[in-house]
Amino acid sequence: MTTHTKEEIILKAENVHLEYDNKTILRNINFSIKNIVRPGMEQGQVVSLIGRSGIGKTQLFKLLSGLQQPTSGHIHIQNDQPVRAGDMGVIFQNYYLFEWRTIHQSLMLAAKQNPALKGHETDAIKKSAADFELTDHLQKYPQQLSGGQRQRASIIQQLLKGSDFLLLDEPFSGLDACVLDKVVELLLQVSISDELKTLVIVSHDIATAIAISDTVFILGKEKDLPGATIKKEIDLIARDLAWQKNIKREKAFLETVEEIKNCL
Numbered sequence: 421m422t423t424h425t426k427e428e429i430i431l432k433a434e435n436v437h438l439e440y441d442n443k444t445i446l447r448n449i450n451f452s453i454k455n456i457v458r459p460g461m462e463q464g465q466v467v468s469l470i471g472r473s474g475i476g477k478t479q480l481f482k483l484l485s486g487l488q489q490p491t492s493g494h495i496h497i498q499n500d501q502p503v504r505a506g507d508m509g510v511i512f513q514n515y516y517l518f519e520w521r522t523i524h525q526s527l528m529l530a531a532k533q534n535p536a537l538k539g540h541e542t543d544a545i546k547k548s549a550a551d552f553e554l555t556d557h558l559q560k561y562p563q564q565l566s567g568g569q570r571q572r573a574s575i576i577q578q579l580l581k582g583s584d585f586l587l588l589d590e591p592f593s594g595l596d597a598c599v600l601d602k603v604v605e606l607l608l609q610v611s612i613s614d615e616l617k618t619l620v621i622v623s624h625d626i627a628t629a630i631a632i633s634d635t636v637f638i639l640g641k642e643k644d645l646p647g648a649t650i651k652k653e654i655d656l657i658a659r660d661l662a663w664q665k666n667i668k669r670e671k672a673f674l675e676t677v678e679e680i681k682n683c684l
C-alpha cells in the first residue's frame with residue numbers, strides 16, 4: 421500500500437447551488453481538494469469529476485473556473501480566496517485557440533502573462549513544444565493542426581500561463597484508443613511536472629478517469645431531490661489504484677468502475 425497524507429486544502433466548494441429560472445441544476449455541492457504528500461516525492465495530482473450526460477458537469481466546470489458565479493455558495497482556492505476568472509488554466513472541449521494567430525504567437529501571449537518567465541518566454545515555448553511534440557507546428561495556424569495537436573497546443577498555452585490548476589472539460593471525448601492512451605500519458609506527465617499542478621478533469625468516461633486520477637468525485641442525483649450533488653468521493657490512492665501502470669486489469673479497478681456506475 422502506498423503511504424501518503426492529504427494535507428492543506430487547495431480548493432474548496434462550499435454549499436454551492438446553481439439555479440436557472442427557479443430550476444435547481446446543482447444542489448449543495450461540498451467538496452475539497454487537498455494537496456497530497458508522499459514521503460520523498462513531490463508531485464501534483466489529478467482529480468476527476470464524473471457524472472452522466474446532462475447532470476451538470478459543464479455547469480460545475482464553469483463555476484470552478486470562475487467564469488460563472490453560483491446562485492449561492494462559494495468556491496475558494498489557495499489562501500481561501502474566492503476563485504476568479506483567470507485563476508485556473510481552462511481547457512475547453514473544443515481546445516479553444518486564437519484562429520487568426522500562429523501557435524507560436526498564441527503561446528507567446530500566454531507566456532507573457534507569466535511573470536516567472538519574464539525574459540525567457542522564447543526558451544520556455546521551445547522547451548514545451550519539444551516536450552509535447554509540437555516543434556514543427558509552431559508557425560502554423562490552429563486550423564492546420566489535427567485535433568490531438570490542438571489539444572496539446574491548448575494544454576501548453578495554459579501551462580505557460582503558470583496557473584497551479586488546470587481544468588479540463590471532457591479531454592477524452594471523441595478520441596480513438598491509441599490517441600486516448602497518449603492523452604492519458606500526456607496529462608500524467610503534466611501532473612508530475614516540477615510545478616505541482618493540480619488537474620481537475622470533468623468527464624463521463626469512468627474507466628479512463630479512474631485510470632488517470634488520484635481522487636474521483638461522483639456528481640449525481642439523490643432520490644426525490646432536485647439537481648445534482650456530490651454523491652461520493654473515492655480516494656484511489658488509498659485503494660492502491662493510483663500511480664500504477666496497467667491498472668485496468670486489476671480486480672479492484674473493475675470493482676471501482678462498477679461501484680461508480682451504480683452510483684450515477
Ligand SMILES: Nc1ncnc2c1ncn2[C@@H]1O[C@H](COP(=O)(O)OP(=O)(O)OP(=O)(O)O)[C@@H](O)[C@H]1O
Nearest residue numbers: 440441445471472473474475476477478479480624
Ligand atoms: N443557460 C441555461 N439555462 C437553463 N438550463 C441550462 C442552461 N445551461 C445548462 N442548463 C441545463 O443544466 C443541466 C446540466 O447541463 P450541463 O451542460 O452542465 O450537463 P453535462 O453534465 O455537462 O452534460 P454533457 O455530458 O452531456 O455535456 C442540463 O439539464 C441543461 O439543460
